[in-house]
Amino acid sequence: MTRDGGSGAAGVDPQQLWLKPAQPRRGRRPAFSREAITTAAVALADTEGLEAVTMRRVAQRVGAAVMSLYSYAPDKETLLELMVDHVSGELPTTGAPTGDWREDLKTIAHLQRALMLRHPWLPAALSTRRTPGPNTLAFLERALAALRPTGLDGAARLEIFAQLTAFVAGHVAHEVAQSAAARSPDRAAAEARYLAAVAADGHHPELAEALSAPGRPLTPEATFTRFLNRLIDGLGTE
Structure with missing residues (x-):
């Protein structure tokens, strides 16, 4: 997808996304994080639906300029990946199987x-x-x-x-x-x-x-x- 939802050729590189920490661009330390961006996107989707999630709307929620988000989530496709995994953290993973x-x-x-x-x-x-x-x-x-x-x-x-x-x-x-x-x-x-x-x-x-x-x-x-x-x-x- 493009940055606000169109289709992109390259797609998401899962190794880059999940195995390497998000690195902000050089310059002043930002007042937000990838976690904050993802949380804001989830809250927006919960209240207004997935179509409401754009980089511009998410930037407004975290109080940042749109361009400053792209080093954490370069496009909406990546943001959706982050959102899905974020809410998956609500699923309990402890407890041994019963055998049935x-x-x-x-x-x-x-x-x-x-x-x-x-x-x-x-x-x-x-x-x-x-x-x-x-x-x-x-x-x-x-x-x-x-x-x-x-x-x-x-x-x-x-x-x-x-x-x-x-x-x-x-x-x-x-x-x-x-x-x-x-x-x-x-x-x-x-x-x-x-x-x-x-x-x-x-x-x-x-x-x-x-x-x-x-x-x-x-x-x-x-x-x-x-x-x-x-x-x-x-x-x-x-």
Whole structure:
């Protein structure tokens, strides 16, 4: 990306980003740090959405000139990398696996969901490839250790974790969108009337049967848990 979000050819060099400390340009010592810039960007995304995060807006939040930020985060792509890893530091990484890998995975998924609900921009940020920073790697270690009882090789365990994360991100994105739609009762009522009419037209018997089935708990937590159980309980070890 370019500095404020366009696509760039070079991309982020993960070794430069994560293994070498941020070095400000020569001159007077700045009154902020890469951590402060990242924290400001996260706060902006939390309140106004990911599209609101620009280098100019972040500079305003930390009280700095835009150009002074570029030695810490040379473009928005780098800033997103920093933001993702920053919030990943909220995920707990301590505690030994129980030995029941399915239950451990479910715990991991619930932790991921809670994180993404606190930071609703995170699923969109994860939709493009991100290089794992130190916080992300620490949580990945926990997940891979939880999967060791499967007997799968490391590559397969990485695939399962990626599949789980993609499921959680997709579900949370849908959950957030549904929550926004629910704030419009007229729209919800109109959709219910439409589905009732479709189910009664005689051309959609499978849908009519599905809609007439006994209801299940529809709270966000119950729905997520039901979907998650289907996913993880169906995972094999081959």
